[in-house]
Amino acid sequence: MTESSTRLYRGRFAPSPTGPLHFGSLLAATASYLQAKQQQGQWLLRIEDLDPPREVPGAAEAFLYTLEAFGFEWDGEVCWQSRRLDHYEAILDELLQQGLAYRCACSRKAITQQAEQLGLQAGIYRGHCRSRHISAHQQHAVRLLTEGARIRFVDAVQGEIQQDLDREVGDFVLRRADGFIAYQLAVVVDDAAHGITEVVRGSDLLDSTPRQIFLQQQLGYARPDYLHLPVAVNPQGQKLSKQSFAAAISPADALHSLWQALNFLGQQAPVELLDGGRDDLWRWAREHWQAQAIPRKLAIPYPSESPSNEH
Numbered sequence: 001m002t003e004s005s006t007r008l009y010r011g012r013f014a015p016s017p018t019g020p021l022h023f024g025s026l027l028a029a030t031a032s033y034l035q036a037k038q039q040q041g042q043w044l045l046r047i048e049d050l051d052p053p054r055e056v057p058g059a060a061e062a063f064l065y066t067l068e069a070f071g072f073e074w075d076g077e078v079c080w081q082s083r084r085l086d087h088y089e090a091i092l093d094e095l096l097q098q099g100l101a102y103r104c105a106c107s108r109k110a111i112t113q114q115a116e117q118l119g120l121q122a123g124i125y126r127g128h129c130r131s132r133h134i135s136a137h138q139q140h141a142v143r144l145l146t147e148g149a150r151i152r153f154v155d156a157v158q159g160e161i162q163q164d165l166d167r168e169v170g171d172f173v174l175r176r177a178d179g180f181i182a183y184q185l186a187v188v189v190d191d192a193a194h195g196i197t198e199v200v201r202g203s204d205l206l207d208s209t210p211r212q213i214f215l216q217q218q219l220g221y222a223r224p225d226y227l228h229l230p231v232a233v234n235p236q237g238q239k240l241s242k243q244s245f246a247a248a249i250s251p252a253d254a255l256h257s258l259w260q261a262l263n264f265l266g267q268q269a270p271v272e273l274l275d276g277g278r279d280d281l282w283r284w285a286r287e288h289w290q291a292q293a294i295p296r297k298l299a300i301p302y303p304s305e306s307p308s309n310e311h
């Protein structure tokens with residue numbers, strides 16, 4: 001350890017309490033945990049509880065219990081996003097004052113009509129309120145100005161990703177009209193506040209990453225590295241929704257589920273590990289973890305998508 005680069009590795013796992021932890025969550029938890037452990041770094045746990053209408057009572061507490069039962073050990077206190085609202089509001093004010101964000105009073109219907117008139121894909125917002133003056137007392141959303149924003153980054157598993165935010169996404173929401181802080185803002189603010197050096201998560205969030213990188217740039221934050229886990233495909237190579245990963249995991253099957261997760265992540269965990277204990281499995285995983293072995297795509301042996309609980 002005589003390297004001059006002494007940057008402490010910091011990773012995190014950040015589930016939303018909208019249901020029980022499922023196999024997809026376990027993959028993200030396992031990969032982010034092993035990345036951190038292998039680099040003698042820290043692994044933080046953050047509960048993304050910013051959308052009460054979608055949350056299931058008790059789900060967050062169940063996360064902590066399940067993660068512990070699986071043998072995950074997080075560093076420091078658990079971060080609850082619902083307790084950081086003042087912090088997000090302060091950042092929003094800053095962006096508004098700098099003219100990097102603006103208030104938008106368009107209804108959902110108006111946004112759909114504007115997109116139609118401009119020949120844009122539904123949901124893409126092309127700045128109707130950029131130059132309008134909307135009073136803070138009026139009901140409004142806050143949007144980030146994306147004019148001319150093009151983002152390019154290289155993901156450790158998915159390779160090079162490019163997005164023209166202005167054209168493909170539009171000015172996206174940082175605070176919803178109902179007052180809730182948007183996921184994109186909270187993630188960026190918290191990753192920076194906690195000094196996260198690498199974000200390891202499911203590829204269902206890959207599409208959000210350019211937005212988050214652009215927001216980091218606007219706020220003058222450092223960009224973490226990114227590693228998005230495999231895209232789930234069926235044996236024919238067709239993309240599956242994350243419902244295929246939606247089966248809840250149970251502490252009673254911790255050993256088998258972890259072993260399965262490691263193999264899904266390309267780690268070739270030997271079958272003999274199933275005869276041992278959970279601690280032996282973790283020991284093996286820490287010693288043998290290779291992020292380079294994670295496949296870009298993951299064939300799920302399930303014949304079709306089952307209509308299980310939604311996530």
Ligand SMILES: [Zn+2]
Nearest residue numbers: 104105106129
């Ligand atoms: Zn508007």
